[in-house]
Amino acid sequence: MGQPVVVRGVGLHTGEPVVVRLHPAEGPVRFWVSGVELRPLASAVVETARCTALGRGSLRLLTVEHLLAALYIRGIWEGLVVEVSGPEIPILDGSAQEWLEALQGFPSRGPQPVSLSGSIRVEEGHSRVLAQPSEVFSVSATILFPHPKIGYQQVVSPPVALEELARARTFGFLEEVEALRARGLIRGASLENALVFNQYGYVNTPRMLFEPVYHKALDLLGDLYLAGRPYRGRFIAHRGSHRLHVELARLLQDLG
Numbered sequence: 001m002g003q004p005v006v007v008r009g010v011g012l013h014t015g016e017p018v019v020v021r022l023h024p025a026e027g028p029v030r031f032w033v034s035g036v037e038l039r040p041l042a043s044a045v046v047e048t049a050r051c052t053a054l055g056r057g058s059l060r061l062l063t064v065e066h067l068l069a070a071l072y073i074r075g076i077w078e079g080l081v082v083e084v085s086g087p088e089i090p091i092l093d094g095s096a097q098e099w100l101e102a103l104q105g106f107p108s109r110g111p112q113p114v115s116l117s118g119s120i121r122v123e124e125g126h127s128r129v130l131a132q133p134s135e136v137f138s139v140s141a142t143i144l145f146p147h148p149k150i151g152y153q154q155v156v157s158p159p160v161a162l163e164e165l166a167r168a169r170t171f172g173f174l175e176e177v178e179a180l181r182a183r184g185l186i187r188g189a190s191l192e193n194a195l196v197f198n199q200y201g202y203v204n205t206p207r208m209l210f211e212p213v214y215h216k217a218l219d220l221l222g223d224l225y226l227a228g229r230p231y232r233g234r235f236i237a238h239r240g241s242h243r244l245h246v247e248l249a250r251l252l253q254d255l256g
């Protein structure tokens with residue numbers, strides 16, 4: 001194996017420092033955690049509350065979605081082992097920007113995209129996630145939050161570049177912080193790695209107009225990577241969640 005690319009940071013939920021080594025290696029993209037190999041597949045997902053987590057037995061690897069989104073954007077499905085020193089992929093700046101940079105030296109490799117023969121739809125309450133046949137790949141998202149700075153937002157990519165989605169950070173609400181911390185979540189969250197809202201507006205500065213929905217589309221892309229191969233089609237999340245994204249990825253994985 002060649003020299004690994006090293007990325008250091010803290011986990012959003014665990015708050016623990018973690019080192020990631022990206023190794024060039026033959027075979028499909030996979031994670032190594034504590035000597036255990038985990039494939040980024042919907043069938044290996046064990047949790048979808050607040051982040052997407054892979055696992056096997058008692059082993060967990062949290063918050064894989066932003067790195068997976070970067071792999072999707074770079075077209076990397078083979079030729080990489082991701083060695084992780086702890087139970088969570090680091091949050092870095094809350095976006096997928098640094099992962100895109102870290103993956104720059106890895107060639108785009110993997111199967112050709114497969115066309116969908118029909119539409120797939122999964123839903124729960126007001127949320128739904130769809131895959132529709134199309135010769136052109138696109139990902140789109142809508143969100144609706146009763147907040148003065150969010151409200152209804154929509155993004156479709158393309159025309160918005162996938163790399164632009166990758167710059168959008170995780171977002172959250174100050175009011176939720178206490179409750180999430182009490183549940184042992186977001187111990188590593190800070191104003192450096194999330195766009196944070198209070199009741200009235202922004203606590204820190206957004207990177208772009210509509211950053212929340214851009215990030216939702218990024219999360220969808222990351223979760224779609226769990227289908228195990230690229231698909232040609234239109235992928236749409238209306239008020240999506242990791243749970244629904246992963247359910248769609250599971251149905252796509254079963255097609256493969």
Ligand SMILES: [Zn+2]
Pocket residue numbers: 065066170215219
């Ligand atoms: Zn996210």
